[in-house]
Amino acid sequence: MRDFWRRYRRNKGAVVGLALLLLVFALAAAAPLLFPGSPWDMAGAPFLPPGEMGMLLGTDSLGRDVAAGIAHGARISLMVGAVSTIFALGVGVSLGAIAGYLGGFADDLVMRFTEFFQTIPSFVLAILLVAIFTPSITSVIAAIAIVSWPPVARVVRAEFLSLRGREFVQAAEVLGKSRLSIVVGDILPNALSPIIVLASLMVASAILLESALSFLGLGDPNLMTWGFLIGSGRSVIRLAWWMSVFPGLAIFVTVLSLNLVGEGLSDALNPRLARQRGGAA
Amino acid sequence: MTVRRRGLMGGALLGAGAASNFLRAGDALAQGVQPRRGGTLQSILTPEPPILQIGVNNQGPTLIVAPKMFEGLLTFTPTLEPIPVLATSWTISPDNKEFVFKLRENVTWHDGRPFTAEDVIFSVMKFHMEVAPRARAIFSLIETAEAPDPHTVRFVLKQSFQPFLLMFDATACAMVAKHLFDGQDYRTAPAVQRPVGTGPFRFAEWQRGNFIRLERNPTYWQEGKPYLDNIIYRIVPDSQSRRLALESGQVQLTSASDIEPFDVPAMRSRPNLEVSTQGWEYFSPLSWVELNHRVAPLGDARVRQAMSLAIDRNFIAQRLWFGIGKPATNPVASTTRFFDRSVALPAHNIREANALLDAAGHRPNAQGVRFTLKHLVLPYGEVWSRLAEYLRQSLRQVGIALELESTDAGSWARRIGNWEYETSVNFVYQFGDPTLGVERTYVSSNIQKVTFTNTGGYSNPEVDELFAQARTASTAAERQTAFTAVQRILVRDVPQIWLMEMAFPTISDKRLRNVITTGLGVHTNFADVFLAS
Numbered sequence: 158m159r160d161f162w163r164r165y166r167r168n169k170g171a172v173v174g175l176a177l178l179l180l181v182f183a184l185a186a187a188a189p190l191l192f193p194g195s196p197w198d199m200a201g202a203p204f205l206p207p208g209e210m211g212m213l214l215g216t217d218s219l220g221r222d223v224a225a226g227i228a229h230g231a232r233i234s235l236m237v238g239a240v241s242t243i244f245a246l247g248v249g250v251s252l253g254a255i256a257g258y259l260g261g262f263a264d265d266l267v268m269r270f271t272e273f274f275q276t277i278p279s280f281v282l283a284i285l286l287v288a289i290f291t292p293s294i295t296s297v298i299a300a301i302a303i304v305s306w307p308p309v310a311r312v313v314r315a316e317f318l319s320l321r322g323r324e325f326v327q328a329a330e331v332l333g334k335s336r337l338s339i340v341v342g343d344i345l346p347n348a349l350s351p352i353i354v355l356a357s358l359m360v361a362s363a364i365l366l367e368s369a370l371s372f373l374g375l376g377d378p379n380l381m382t383w384g385f386l387i388g389s390g391r392s393v394i395r396l397a398w399w400m401s402v403f404p405g406l407a408i409f410v411t412v413l414s415l416n417l418v419g420e421g422l423s424d425a426l427n428p429r430l431a432r433q434r435g436g437a438a
Numbered sequence: 439m440t441v442r443r444r445g446l447m448g449g450a451l452l453g454a455g456a457a458s459n460f461l462r463a464g465d466a467l468a469q470g471v472q473p474r475r476g477g478t479l480q481s482i483l484t485p486e487p488p489i490l491q492i493g494v495n496n497q498g499p500t501l502i503v504a505p506k507m508f509e510g511l512l513t514f515t516p517t518l519e520p521i522p523v524l525a526t527s528w529t530i531s532p533d534n535k536e537f538v539f540k541l542r543e544n545v546t547w548h549d550g551r552p553f554t555a556e557d558v559i560f561s562v563m564k565f566h567m568e569v570a571p572r573a574r575a576i577f578s579l580i581e582t583a584e585a586p587d588p589h590t591v592r593f594v595l596k597q598s599f600q601p602f603l604l605m606f607d608a609t610a611c612a613m614v615a616k617h618l619f620d621g622q623d624y625r626t627a628p629a630v631q632r633p634v635g636t637g638p639f640r641f642a643e644w645q646r647g648n649f650i651r652l653e654r655n656p657t658y659w660q661e662g663k664p665y666l667d668n669i670i671y672r673i674v675p676d677s678q679s680r681r682l683a684l685e686s687g688q689v690q691l692t693s694a695s696d697i698e699p700f701d702v703p704a705m706r707s708r709p710n711l712e713v714s715t716q717g718w719e720y721f722s723p724l725s726w727v728e729l730n731h732r733v734a735p736l737g738d739a740r741v742r743q744a745m746s747l748a749i750d751r752n753f754i755a756q757r758l759w760f761g762i763g764k765p766a767t768n769p770v771a772s773t774t775r776f777f778d779r780s781v782a783l784p785a786h787n788i789r790e791a792n793a794l795l796d797a798a799g800h801r802p803n804a805q806g807v808r809f810t811l812k813h814l815v816l817p818y819g820e821v822w823s824r825l826a827e828y829l830r831q832s833l834r835q836v837g838i839a840l841e842l843e844s845t846d847a848g849s850w851a852r853r854i855g856n857w858e859y860e861t862s863v864n865f866v867y868q869f870g871d872p873t874l875g876v877e878r879t880y881v882s883s884n885i886q887k888v889t890f891t892n893t894g895g896y897s898n899p900e901v902d903e904l905f906a907q908a909r910t911a912s913t914a915a916e917r918q919t920a921f922t923a924v925q926r927i928l929v930r931d932v933p934q935i936w937l938m939e940m941a942f943p944t945i946s947d948k949r950l951r952n953v954i955t956t957g958l959g960v961h962t963n964f965a966d967v968f969l970a971s
Binding site: 195197198199203218219220288291292374375378379389392393395396 | 677678698700701704757758815820823824826827828830831834841842843844845846
């Protein structure tokens with residue numbers, strides 16, 4: 158572990174990213190304490206610029222506190238990012254493992270199925286799914302999970318393909334272990350590092366997808382999200398720039414930090430590759 | 439002509455809007471400025487209508503463009519007095535059963551054929567009777583329609599019907615040419631694609647998704663009019679681009695929902711622009727929280743009264759609509775006939791609302807919630823979403839949790855029509871008279887699975903009886919008595935929670951004169967509109 162942290166630390170960007178990400182987590186965790194009550198409450202006069210009348214980041218067209226919206230929105234964004242990634246990982250890892258370990262006909266079947274999803278532009282598919290199943294937090298998470306599992310399946314399949322011929326797998330087979338225990342107990346732990354890196358990047362893209370959906374008015378109308386804040390501020394941007402700029406910054410910082418962390422993880426988990434890239438600095 | 443087919447525009451928005459200085463149509467010399475001939479008026483239309491044949495299509499944008507080409511027998515002042523257009527005079531029997539119109543002579547269609555009484559009878563008895571549901575409901579009261587001579591039309595009704603004249607504006611019953619439609623399918627006749635009317639402007643060109651151009655009709659029946667050479671309606675889907683086009687002087691006129699309410703204050707402060715919210719008196723759209731009485735506890739009048747008390751209508755008018763429109767006081771808009779100002783909803787009062795809900799037996803739980811209702815957000819744009827968010831917060835203050843559901847325009851209309859909703863927001867045109875535009879929402883005989891009927895399911899025999907009396911009474915005084923009584927009952931029962939008497943901003947370049955001269959604002963023929971130098 159200490160070794161891991163030493164390697165992670167070598168990438169300065171990743172350390173900054175981790176710090177920012179922890180800040181966002183802290184904000185999400187502290188939201189009910191910092192801004193008690195609902196973020197939808199009309200707390201002040203409409204269109205107050207930042208800093209006026211105790212409104213740190215100003216108010217929106219109904220007098221709602223933008224800062225409260227961002228803090229409460231962080232909870233939703235992180236939750237959507239995490240939950241949809243877990244589901245996408247579940248689907249992607251299982252299908253990738255089946256395809257990579259069994260090979261042959263099963264591989265063909267699973268990969269054609271995966272390609273079917275990859276040929277449809279993911280954002281368009283997500284919009285379609287949410288629009289059909291009416292916008293709610295469940296349909297948004299489901300739509301994001303459905304459009305983001307194919308890359309996982311492909312990565313996992315590739316890892317499994319290269320690992321399944323190794324001696325330790327053959328040894329396990331000779332020992333008479335069941336296929337399931339070989340896949341879960343022997344191959345999967347060795348394929349974890351690319352999955353972890355991919356997962357951190359998937360959280361970032363899930364947050365972006367959720368924000369884009371909310372921006373287009375396809376978010377859950379009962380939940381305050383960053384995308385909603387920007388979407389509702391877009392048309393009044395000449396009147397109240399703070400309504401879209403601050404939530405935009407929140408998305409930017411979160412997604413950037415997740416990407417930096419992802420890169421750091423990649424370096425730390427795969428030191429040889431990092432050195433080849435000259436990323437060991 | 440280049441009419442290229444592109445998909446039909448969605449958004450069955452009934453919106454369209456207008457207004458500035460109140461002049462009678464006769465006062466063409468606006469504020470002593472000599473009208474100037476020539477010039478092209480550039481305006482904006484949102485969204486693009488599928489066709490311009492009024493009657494076949496009656497959406498807001500069509501109602502703005504078509505009356506430049508088509509005319510009715512009459513139009514109306516802001517106080518809803520009739521003004522002659524294609525009819526020069528009319529006589530009404532004392533029992534309001536017989537209506538005789540004298541038609542203007544020397545009026546020709548854009549194709550050169552003369553306009554006669556036959557066209558009027560065809561338009562009323564056949565064309566609009568078939569294509570326009572609203573016209574059909576009224577015109578089916580006609581027992582006989584005849585033309586004693588080519589310039590006289592006589593209608594005899596089966597019963598007294600005082601608001602009959604209000605049906606003869608171009609937006610309700612535009613005159614169409616019999617020779618172009620008779621014997622054909624009215625919806626697919628060639629004239630639908632290339633409209634032919636009697637109006638001051640002729641159809642010239644329509645590039646789908648880009649613009650509609652109308653040109654001056656040189657043989658218009660008013661000598662020397664219209665003043666403008668062309669009117670061009672540009673299709674601009676984005677509200678911020680529309681604002682820019684207006685600010686930069688590219689267009690000289692916007693109306694209806696072209697400019698978002700929150701942009702209006704900035705437009706008011708520009709010295710070269712004039713903002714008016716008048717010219718909607720004939721339509722008088724009234725918005726309300728639509729309640730489904732079949733959903734408990736919305737059948738309980740105390741609950742509805744409490745919800746009404748919990749909503750601050752001034753906040754909605756000032757903060758959401760930026761002062762465009764005003765708080766509703768009553769089911770009848772103040773600009774509609776027979777509005778009684780002495781009957782008004784009680785003012786915003788949270789304490790009283792809580793007391794009413796307590797009395798109705800809805801105790802708050804640990805979270806302070808008495809009961810939860812679903813709310814179908816009206817999908818007509820941002821301001822309506824903000825309204826839903828405001829309603830949720832204000833009802834939460836009295837312990838009613840509102841759960842918002844988003845939807846698209848088609849599903850919204852379908853779900854309201856099928857009664858598949860708990861609460862929503864709706865706005866409906868009143869067409870000048872409670873019999874034409876108010877009755878439909880409250881009488882039990884109109885509880886139908888159709889949008890804009892009594893979808894809420896409110897039923898009160900007393901209300902039914904009073905509306906029936908007002909419908910067939912032959913004098914205005916009798917009708918007023920019945921309407922006052924019905925307003926009292928409705929304000930007590932709050933079958934729907936009225937929010938605002940809506941208005942839409944008409945924003946025009948100050949050089950553009952005579953834009954709003956009647957109660958129909960930009961929905962008139964623009965024969966008198968001119969661009970001063």
